[in-house]
Amino acid sequence: MEIPSNPFLSILISFLSALVLFKLGSILIFSKKSSRRNIPPPGPWQFPLIGNMHSLIGSVPHRALHQLALKHGPLMQLRLGEVRVVIASSAGAAKEVMRTHDANFASRPPILAAEIMSYGCTSITFGPYGDYWRQLRKICTSELLSSRRVESFRSLREHVYLGLSEWVASMEGSPVNLTEKLYSSTYSFTATAAVGRLTEERERLLPIIREGLDLAAGFDIAEIYPSVKVFRLMSGARRRLSWLHEKADELLERIIKQHREAVLINGDEREREDLLDVLLKFQDDGGLEIPLTNDNIKAVLLDMLGAGSETSVTTIDWAMAELMKNPRVLKKAQDEARAVFDENGGFVDEALVPQLEYMKAVVKETLRLHPPVPLLLPRKCGETCQINGYEIPAETKVIVNAWAINRDPEYWENPDCFRPERFLDSSVDYKGNNFEYIPFGAGRRICPGMRFGIANVELPLAMFLYHFDWKLGDGIKYEEMDMTERFGITARRKKDLCLVPLIKRPLSLK
Numbered sequence: 357m358e359i360p361s362n363p364f365l366s367i368l369i370s371f372l373s374a375l376v377l378f379k380l381g382s383i384l385i386f387s388k389k390s391s392r393r394n395i396p397p398p399g400p401w402q403f404p405l406i407g408n409m410h411s412l413i414g415s416v417p418h419r420a421l422h423q424l425a426l427k428h429g430p431l432m433q434l435r436l437g438e439v440r441v442v443i444a445s446s447a448g449a450a451k452e453v454m455r456t457h458d459a460n461f462a463s464r465p466p467i468l469a470a471e472i473m474s475y476g477c478t479s480i481t482f483g484p485y486g487d488y489w490r491q492l493r494k495i496c497t498s499e500l501l502s503s504r505r506v507e508s509f510r511s512l513r514e515h516v517y518l519g520l521s522e523w524v525a526s527m528e529g530s531p532v533n534l535t536e537k538l539y540s541s542t543y544s545f546t547a548t549a550a551v552g553r554l555t556e557e558r559e560r561l562l563p564i565i566r567e568g569l570d571l572a573a574g575f576d577i578a579e580i581y582p583s584v585k586v587f588r589l590m591s592g593a594r595r596r597l598s599w600l601h602e603k604a605d606e607l608l609e610r611i612i613k614q615h616r617e618a619v620l621i622n623g624d625e626r627e628r629e630d631l632l633d634v635l636l637k638f639q640d641d642g643g644l645e646i647p648l649t650n651d652n653i654k655a656v657l658l659d660m661l662g663a664g665s666e667t668s669v670t671t672i673d674w675a676m677a678e679l680m681k682n683p684r685v686l687k688k689a690q691d692e693a694r695a696v697f698d699e700n701g702g703f704v705d706e707a708l709v710p711q712l713e714y715m716k717a718v719v720k721e722t723l724r725l726h727p728p729v730p731l732l733l734p735r736k737c738g739e740t741c742q743i744n745g746y747e748i749p750a751e752t753k754v755i756v757n758a759w760a761i762n763r764d765p766e767y768w769e770n771p772d773c774f775r776p777e778r779f780l781d782s783s784v785d786y787k788g789n790n791f792e793y794i795p796f797g798a799g800r801r802i803c804p805g806m807r808f809g810i811a812n813v814e815l816p817l818a819m820f821l822y823h824f825d826w827k828l829g830d831g832i833k834y835e836e837m838d839m840t841e842r843f844g845i846t847a848r849r850k851k852d853l854c855l856v857p858l859i860k861r862p863l864s865l866k
């Protein structure tokens with residue numbers, strides 16, 4: 357190109373070029389800045405209408421999401437129907453959600469089952485983050501599920517699980533369906549702790565709660581396409597949940613009435629306070645900022661009954677299955693239990709359970725490989741925020757894949773191996789400070805029933821280890837055991853655990 361000889365023209369061209377370059381540069385910088393600010397987390401290609409629904413077919417969700425995260429990264433975005441979902445699958449991403457931005461992710465997204473079963477999301481589990489939830493959570497941690505309260509149920513726990521062990525002993529040499537029996541014993545313990553003695557009402561609640569939990573795990577079409585109002589009317593799950601809620605409400609109302617009448621007849625002197633007694637006292641004392649209604653109390657009771665049994669049974673079931681699959685570990689745990697309780701006259705005393713260090717490591721390892729709530733409970737993004745440089749818009753549903761995190765090879769050697777020894781000399785625990793191990797979640801919404809649940813797992817496990825040797829029924833070899841998981845909010849084993857007990861230490865009463 358010929359350079360113009362006119363100096364004015366040269367200056368003009370230079371000025372215009374500089375202006376164009378400046379403009380281009382600022383457009384580039386601006387667009388880079390703004391795109392970084394608005395960039396969503398990566399994720400798989402989305403089909404029109406269904407989004408990524410198809411990716412979840414054929415496997416349990418925590419495994420399917422783990423496979424996707426291996427391709428798309430630890431913070432990944434999907435669309436399920438119309439709903440945007442962000443999945444955190446690494447300790448780092450989980451820490452961002454449950455510590456750095458904890459308050460912003462402290463609410464739960466709308467869930468049909470919770471809306472209907474939990475009295476319009478007024479339970480501890482599904483209540484929106486705010487003053488009402490904070491009040492309930494405080495009652496829960498300082499009263500309902502405190503260490504003192506857990507300890508107050510010790511003799512009840514011993515009584516219930518001794519009864520279970522007696523039943524197992526009576527079946528010596530024959531295959532027993534341990535899962536089913538554990539379910540009824542654990543429910544019986546939790547229900548007695550929550551609402552007192554066995555009544556017809558209490559027993560009729562169990563199948564209702566189980567079905568409610570099953571329905572809560574499913575994908576309801578109205579939840580996936582919230583803008584299509586007609587789906588709400590068509591939803592079969594909504595009709596079924598409303599029916600279940602009506603039944604549960606009627607039974608709980610009768611249980612509350614029975615409690616009020618019992619206090620009138622017997623005065624306030626009760627042998628052991630159950631959780632309903634505590635809640636009724638809070639209601640009567642009137643010292644609360646937000647008064648508790650009967651519906652609030654019923655929502656909390658459903659929390660305790662629903663969360664209390666299913667999670668503990670799932671843990672014991674997996675622990676026993678892993679022990680059967682790993683005879684070396686089983687023998688070591690049995691030797692430890694027998695050394696401790698032989699010294700105690702053959703009585704499995706809960707006060708001695710802290711001495712079972714190896715068994716405690718077995719429980720931790722079980723919760724690592726098989727967290728009963730593998731995707732924790734979903735969170736909702738309050739205000740638009742940035743995580744790892746990606747934008748998470750307000751209202752996004754956020755899921756933390758605890759199952760994937762607990763098996764991350766970056767933190768765990770041979771992550772798929774059942775090796776309780778890894779916890780023996782380790783300070784890693786499940787209290788929400790080690791984000792590579794979060795079976796109880798973390799942050800403001802961490803499980804408040806941790807102590808209650810662990811006591812409920814350790815005592816029956818100690819009894820099973822101390823009193824019995826176990827064989828697999830029907831000539832099954834331990835290498836052939838089916839360890840498939842079932843679809844649901846809790847990742848229970850698909851098949852019930854059937855084992856043959858052999859008495860090694862007869863049951864003795866204190």
Ligand code: HEM
Nearest residue numbers: 480481663664667729732733796797798801803805808809
């Ligand atoms: C092995 C036993 C248990 C496990 C593994 C477990 C696990 C969990 C998990 C993962 C969460 C969600 C935490 C989050 O969103 O970050 C949770 C919440 C909860 N759990 Fe547990 N849980 C167990 C036992 C119990 C028991 C025995 C109770 C009560 C009797 C209970 C009551 C609750 C409640 C009320 C919440 C909701 C907390 C909130 O949203 O503020 N859990 N649990």
